[in-house]
Amino acid sequence: MTRWFEDIxxxxxxxxxxxxxxxxxxxxxxRQYDPQYxxxxxxxxxxxxxxxxxxxxxxxxxxxxxxxxxxxxxxxxRLRGLGQEPGVSGPSPGVNRMDFKAPVRPGDTVxxxxxxxxxxxxxxxxxxxxxxxxxxxxxQHGETVYHAELVGFSKLRDYRKPLRLxxxxxxxKIPGLGKLLAQRS
Amino acid sequence: MGERIxxxxxxxxxxxxxxxxxxxxxxxxxxxEDAARKSLLxxxxxxxxxTAGLSLRMVTDAFLSRVASAGGLGFSDLKWKRxxxxxxTISGSATIAELRRSRSHPQxxxxxxxxxxxxxKGQPVMSMRLANLVETRxxxxxxxxxxxxxxxxxxxxxxx
Numbered sequence: 001m002t003r004w005f006e007d008i009x010x011x012x013x014x015x016x017x018x019x020x021x022x023x024x025x026x027x028x029x030x031r032q033y034d035p036q037y038x039x040x041x042x043x044x045x046x047x048x049x050x051x052x053x054x055x056x057x058x059x060x061x062x063x064x065x066x067x068x069x070x071x072x073x074x075x076x077x078r079l080r081g082l083g084q085e086p087g088v089s090g091p092s093p094g095v096n097r098m099d100f101k102a103p104v105r106p107g108d109t110v111x112x113x114x115x116x117x118x119x120x121x122x123x124x125x126x127x128x129x130x131x132x133x134x135x136x137x138x139x140q141h142g143e144t145v146y147h148a149e150l151v152g153f154s155k156l157r158d159y160r161k162p163l164r165l166x167x168x169x170x171x172x173k174i175p176g177l178g179k180l181l182a183q184r185s
Numbered sequence: 186m187g188e189r190i191x192x193x194x195x196x197x198x199x200x201x202x203x204x205x206x207x208x209x210x211x212x213x214x215x216x217x218e219d220a221a222r223k224s225l226l227x228x229x230x231x232x233x234x235x236t237a238g239l240s241l242r243m244v245t246d247a248f249l250s251r252v253a254s255a256g257g258l259g260f261s262d263l264k265w266k267r268x269x270x271x272x273x274t275i276s277g278s279a280t281i282a283e284l285r286r287s288r289s290h291p292q293x294x295x296x297x298x299x300x301x302x303x304x305x306k307g308q309p310v311m312s313m314r315l316a317n318l319v320e321t322r323x324x325x326x327x328x329x330x331x332x333x334x335x336x337x338x339x340x341x342x343x344x345x
Contacts, residue, residue: 033238035245036254049255057257058241062209062234069211090225091214092233095263095313103256125225146259153225 002075004087004157005129008116016067016112021055023106029059054103060145061098064112064137071114090128090153097149102139109140119154127159186281192243192302194276197231197269205235230268236275236311237263240302244279244315248298253320255293263313267304275310277302282314286321294319 023042030039034056038048045053072089079086104110118132135148161169206215210232214224221229231239269275283297296319302311 033242033245035242036249036256038256054256057259058234058238062238065234066209066211073211089212091268092265094265095260097259097261098263099259100257128225 002072002079002086002089005119005131005154006157007087008119008131008154010116010118012116014071014114014116016064016071016114018109018111019063019067020109021060021063021104021106023053026053026055026059026104026106029062030056034058050103052105054105057098057100057146060100060104060110060137061148063110064135064146064148067112068114068135087157088155090155092150092152093130095148095150097147099147100145101147102143102145104139104145108145110137110145111139112137117149121156122153125153126161126165127156128153129156130154186284188281190244190248190279190281192240192247192277192279194274195239195243196274197235197239197271199229199271202229202231202235202271205238206232210234226268228268229271231271233265233311236265236269236302237313239275240277240300240311240313241315243277243302244298244300248279249317252296255318255320258295258316258318260313260315263311265311267308267310269304269310273310274305275302276305279315287318290318292321294321 027040030036036056038045038050038054039056039059042053045051076086113136115134115136116131117134120130122128122130131152131154133150133152135146135150137145137147139145203216206212212232213220214226215221215230215232218229221227278301280299280301281296282299283295285295287293287295296317298315298317300311300313300315301309304310
């Protein structure tokens with residue numbers, strides 16, 4: 001999120017835009033990451049239960065991720081344009097669920113929407129928060145093609161390091177002592 | 186059930202990281218060494234989705250291409266445990282965690298596969314549970330109490 005962790009409202013939906021999947025990109029992705037015949041070749045796929053070429057579910061997911069990165073980038077620029085300092089997104093620790101619900105075929109347009117469903121400060125990384133996000137991908141007929149529950153890191157704006165941590169950092173800056181502390185821990 | 190499939194190893198180069206990130210994950214920390222050093226990742230590392238994609242490729246080569254796979258249903262509990270840094274070699278294994286006939290489509294079986302992906306130091310980098318449909322040898326046998334194993338795979342063979 002380009003908003004600071006503290007400013008994010010739970011249950012607000014963010015439209016991420018749409019992508020139309022073409023046959024050549026479906027095949028190109030599948031060749032590299034998911035070479036199963038119904039993702040690779042229209043003639044072969046016609047004999048599968050899909051009755052035609054379908055995109056790898058993972059392809060539809062990484063395009064969704066790309067739409068999210070682009071939306072965050074655009075929002076970041078907008079905020080900078082207004083003279084505001086945008087929030088900082090970090091890497092993701094994981095994905096709780098990903099359900100592929102309907103196949104995506106060449107020419108299908110998929111629209112992606114992100115909803116923050118929960119947030120809390122990280123226990124493992126001081127200064128960062130965790131965002132729990134839902135991502136819904138819907139085709140031009142209104143059918144859900146996938147639903148995902150994702151987790152992402154977001155930097156805290158109002159974080160102040162605990163005294164213990166600041167003391168420890170100050171100590172490690174004293175020449176010689178830092179090494180000694182590192183060896184002991 | 187419990188069967189383990191070993192993956193062939195893949196070395197992740199800087200060029201691969203930047204190529205994937207440019208197309209699918211253009212966060213500065215996947216594209217630029219300086220930005221990467223200043224990020225939580227601590228250096229140029231692959232997109233988690235690239236690690237997942239490469240893992241999918243490894244399981245497709247080692248397993249799904251040898252069974253009558255009928256497509257993926259999704260996955261759960263995907264955890265990116267450690268960044269895959271440029272030059273790292275990833276490998277790992279998949280274990281068949283569950284195998285059952287689909288309730289809604291008894292002509293198919295559902296196989297759950299647990300991934301354990303590790304780097305060259307043996308440290309875990311990613312885990313997840315993949316759910317995949319497989320065709321069954323005997324589609325009429327949907328009412329059987331214990332389904333036949335609807336897949337046929339060699340033991341322990343890497344993709345080579």
